[in-house]
Amino acid sequence: MRQTQTCTPKHNLRVERRVCDLHYVLANDPDLLETADLIVATTGSWAAENSLNRWHLAQGRGQPILYGWTEAHACAGHGVAITGEGGCLQCHIGRTGAPAFKVVDWPDGGDANQEEPACGAHYQPYGPVELNYVTAMLSELALDCLLTPPLQSLSRVLVTSAKRIVDLGGRLSEAWLSEYVEHHSGVRTVDRPWSKLHCTACGEARADEAA
Ligand SMILES: [Zn+2]
Structure with a gap:
């Protein structure tokens, strides 16, 4: 209903x-x-956001869509602005919804969801203090999309302090260290390109346009 x-x-x-x-x-x-001038999608549902991406491609990417998600323990946050040029959402997302670029690895399984005793509830042990860094980053990127829209799709990544990641049992991923080798003691934000890979979604859309 x-x-x-x-x-x-x-x-x-x-x-x-x-x-x-x-x-x-x-x-x-x-x-x-x-x-809408801007669509912000933070559903956490690959089924929903995959459908939104395909709708976006079909209607010509007329306005930006900002997607956002967090990694385990809110140790990193990702904002991806899909604009008229550059990659579509799926270009750097696997078929099951797993992003290709991850900041933190959890060698001892520290990223697993917790479960409340005698209850079916699953949760990640972090709160508004950790999450606020991510929501602030996404809010800033949303304003950028409205006030100075990026010409190419881009990704903004927020990483919490190296100490917090280590204290929780995580470590910076090889993918992150291959691009950002220097030590950082505090919270850090970087912009990365979200290039077009002609994935199954935007490759199909391009074939449809040519037909
Ligand atoms: Zn694509």
């Missing part, structure tokens, strides 16, 4: 919500997305 609720409080803020999944919106209410 679908419901729409609108709230228009002070300060030019208009909030609407749809009680349905993203596939329903894509199929039945695409104007909602097509008229």
Whole structure:
């Protein structure tokens, strides 16, 4: 069942919500997305974001989409802005939704979800203090997309301190160390290209355009 609720409080803020999944919106209410200046997707669902990426490609990538996610323990956060040129979301994401570039490895399985005793709830042991670094980075990238839109798709990566990663049993990945060898003691943010690889999603879209 679908419901729409609108709230228009002070300060030019208009909030609407749809009680349905993203596939329903894509199929039945695409104007909602097509008229947006920026779409921010932080669903944590590869099925949803894969569908959004394919919709984005089909409608010509008319506006940027910002995707965001965290790594285990919120030790790293990723923002990926997909714009009109450069890679699509899937270019650097595996078929099961696993990103190709990861900042932290957990050799002893420290990235596994915790489980509450006698309960089916699973969780990662971090809180708003750790997460706020990631949400602040994503918020800043969202403003960049609106005020000075990047010409090419890009990735912004936030990494917490090396000490915190080690204390939790993690270590910086080979992929990270191959690009950023210098030691960092505090939180660090870097921008990386999100190049076009003509993956199965944007390669197919290109073939459709040529047909
Ligand atoms: Zn692609």
